[in-house]
Amino acid sequence: MSTPRIEVHDDSAALATTVAGELLHRLADAQAAGHVPQIAVTGGTIAEDIHEEIARLSPESGVDWTKVVVWFGDERFVAPDSPDRNSRHTRAAFLDAVGATQVHEMPSTADAEDVDAGATAYAATLREHGGGEFDIVMLGVGPDGHIASLFPGFPQLDVDDAIAVGVTGSPKPPPERITLTFSALNRARSVWFLVSGSGKAAAVAAALGGADVHEIPAAGVAGREETTWFLDREAASAL
Ligand SMILES: O=C(O)[C@H](O)[C@@H](O)[C@H](O)[C@H](O)COP(=O)(O)O
Numbered sequence: 001m002s003t004p005r006i007e008v009h010d011d012s013a014a015l016a017t018t019v020a021g022e023l024l025h026r027l028a029d030a031q032a033a034g035h036v037p038q039i040a041v042t043g044g045t046i047a048e049d050i051h052e053e054i055a056r057l058s059p060e061s062g063v064d065w066t067k068v069v070v071w072f073g074d075e076r077f078v079a080p081d082s083p084d085r086n087s088r089h090t091r092a093a094f095l096d097a098v099g100a101t102q103v104h105e106m107p108s109t110a111d112a113e114d115v116d117a118g119a120t121a122y123a124a125t126l127r128e129h130g131g132g133e134f135d136i137v138m139l140g141v142g143p144d145g146h147i148a149s150l151f152p153g154f155p156q157l158d159v160d161d162a163i164a165v166g167v168t169g170s171p172k173p174p175p176e177r178i179t180l181t182f183s184a185l186n187r188a189r190s191v192w193f194l195v196s197g198s199g200k201a202a203a204v205a206a207a208l209g210g211a212d213v214h215e216i217p218a219a220g221v222a223g224r225e226e227t228t229w230f231l232d233r234e235a236a237s238a239l
Pocket residue numbers: 042043044045046047074075076086139140141142143146147148149172
């Protein structure tokens with residue numbers, strides 16, 4: 001487990017541009033070394049800003065997005081055309097624009113009979129590709145310290161024999177979701193937390209201050225080689 005590194009940027013726009021640029025830089029380096037990088041993306045508002053910056057900056061980056069494997073850290077278990085689908089937003093924000101072709105969406109209600117079956121199917125797909133050999137996992141953080149769809153006090157926090165699980169009764173709507181587990185997330189070489197706004201400041205301080213993972217799930221994730229908290233000033237204001 002790597003020691004967390006903290007980067008504080010003036011505002012969400014600077015944060016989004018920095019993260020997008022760093023991601024493209026890492027992907028280009030990996031491809032130059034003959035590696036097909038695997039990343040996991042997240043939902044949420046700062047992620048959306050970052051994704052739009054990736055689309056803007058990618059043409060100059062030299063990254064071949066047909067040689068990047070894209071996974072999702074979590075997804076809402078809703079209809080495929082629902083505006084709640086993270087994959088729908090992520091495709092619109094950058095995946096379609098950059099020409100990504102190796103994108104593994106989590107099942108929707110059209111793909112699986114229930115959320116647990118959907119999680120089982122996604123875990124099987126992950127295992128076909130190495131079982132979560134993520135180079136970079138990007139995670140937004142909720143005001144309650146949740147990451148992906150791992151919420152405080154939920155039983156999924158204690159699941160250590162599966163890499164993806166179903167969630168029902170999510171405190172953040174919609175209620176049904178599929179999420180990677182700590183087991184999967186902590187396999188990543190690099191974990192990047194993407195956090196903007198004063199509403200997250202307490203959760204950021206708690207996560208970095210050694211909070212229990214059952215109270216602040218963000219405290220339960222670290223990369224094997226790198227853990228970086230990309231913050232804006234507001235999100236860093238309680239540090
Ligand atoms: O599907 C989801 O809802 C997201 O994956 C979720 O984990 C998100 O990343 C955080 O809730 C932060 O979201 P914001 O950046 O919008 O606060």
